[in-house]
Amino acid sequence: xxxxxxxxxxxxxxxxxxxxxxxxxxxxxxxxxxxxxxxxxxxxxxxxxxxxxxxxxxxxxxxxxxxxxxxxxxxxxxxxxxxxxxxxxxxxxxxxxxxxxxxxxxxxxxxxxxxxxxxxxxxxxxxxxxxxxxxxxxxxxxxxxxxxxxxxxxxxxxxxxxxxxxxxxxxxxxxxxxxxxxxxxxxxxxxxxxxxxxxxxxxxxxxxxxxxxxxxxxxxxxxxxxxxxxxxxxxxxxxxxxxxxxxxxxxxxxxxxxx
Numbered sequence: 001x002x003x004x005x006x007x008x009x010x011x012x013x014x015x016x017x018x019x020x021x022x023x024x025x026x027x028x029x030x031x032x033x034x035x036x037x038x039x040x041x042x043x044x045x046x047x048x049x050x051x052x053x054x055x056x057x058x059x060x061x062x063x064x065x066x067x068x069x070x071x072x073x074x075x076x077x078x079x080x081x082x083x084x085x086x087x088x089x090x091x092x093x094x095x096x097x098x099x100x101x102x103x104x105x106x107x108x109x110x111x112x113x114x115x116x117x118x119x120x121x122x123x124x125x126x127x128x129x130x131x132x133x134x135x136x137x138x139x140x141x142x143x144x145x146x147x148x149x150x151x152x153x154x155x156x157x158x159x160x161x162x163x164x165x166x167x168x169x170x171x172x173x174x175x176x177x178x179x180x181x182x183x184x185x186x187x188x189x190x191x192x193x194x195x196x197x198x199x200x201x202x203x204x205x206x207x208x209x210x211x212x213x214x215x216x217x218x219x220x221x222x223x224x225x226x227x228x229x230x231x232x233x234x235x236x237x238x239x240x241x242x243x244x245x246x247x248x249x250x251x252x253x254x255x256x257x258x259x
Contacts, residue, residue, distance in 0.1 A: 026053060027049060027052050027053050027054040027093070028052070028054070029054075029055075030049075030054045030093055031054070031057070031088040031089075031091050031093065032046075032054045032056050032092065032093035032094075032095065033056075033057040033059060033084055033093070033094050033095065033131075033135060034057070034058055034095045034097055035095065035097050035098035035131060036059070036098030036099065037059065037095070038058055038060035042058075042060070042095075042097040042098070046058055049093070049095075054092075057080070057083075057087070059098070060098070077127075077130045077134040080134070081134045081135050081138060084135075085138060091135055092139065094131070094132065094135050094139070096128040096131055098123065098127065099123060100119060100120060100123045102116045103119035103120075129150070129153075159180075162177065162248075162249060163247045166246045175242065175245065175246040176247065177242075177245060177249070177250065179230055179233055179234060179237075179249075179252060180250065180251045180252065180253065181229075181252055182219060182225045182251070182252060182253025182254050182257070183211070183215050183218070183219060183225060183254075183256065184224060184225050184226060185211055185224060186227075189211055190207060193207035193210045193214075194207055211224075218256055219255060220256070221254035221255050224254075225252055230252055233252055237250075
């Protein structure tokens with residue numbers, strides 16, 4: 001990790017990126033952490049922030065091998081946070097730029113192997129989550145969230161995977177689509193509402209009543225979805241009627257999600 005204050009070690013502003021008189025890009029006095037900031041895109045980001053007045057913390061790892069980096073990324077996020085706070089006293093900007101495209105030797109493989117999958121997700125997804133979790137509590141004005149990032153990320157991954165598989169399998173006349181359900185009263189939702197019932201002041205409402213309230217509050221059509229709703233769409237997508245539909249993520253959610 002390296003620390004750069006405006007004007008040090010070549011990270012000073014030049015006239016073409018000056019901020020005299022104030023501009024929309026003026027980040028003077030801000031403390032920025034840039035992961036993977038020592039080369040490539042990360043270096044460009046670091047330079048741009050520095051030119052516009054920020055003090056920069058560059059966190060970078062030269063990838064030697066998959067195992068080493070995967071292990072190395074588990075703890076340094078908190079160590080990096082502590083060092084940045086010790087040096088600057090605050091953190092205002094986080095740029096999660098660090099990323100990988102495969103495990104060691106990926107360029108010689110025709111298709112990604114299991115190690116590639118694990119390594120890419122370890123760095124590109126979990127690595128970002130770890131760094132953000134470590135730093136966000138110390139960012140000025142930051143507030144926590146009660147949502148479920150791992151679940152949301154996993155579902156976003158399914159959508160992206162659906163599109164990639166649809167592209168790859170199209171020459172073989174194979175259609176690939178994803179169905180995105182809304183709110184269904186299933187055993188999973190029973191567990192979710194059981195958790196909600198344990199929150200402060202749930203009242204005397206049953207789990208089912210809590211679920212129905214959530215449906216009314218969040219779904220424009222005002223009604224829950226059913227397994228039959230999902231099954232009917234699955235049957236349609238598997239039929240000849242859907243022969244020209246591929247690479248799509250289709251919401252069956254009563255308007256909960258619209259895109």
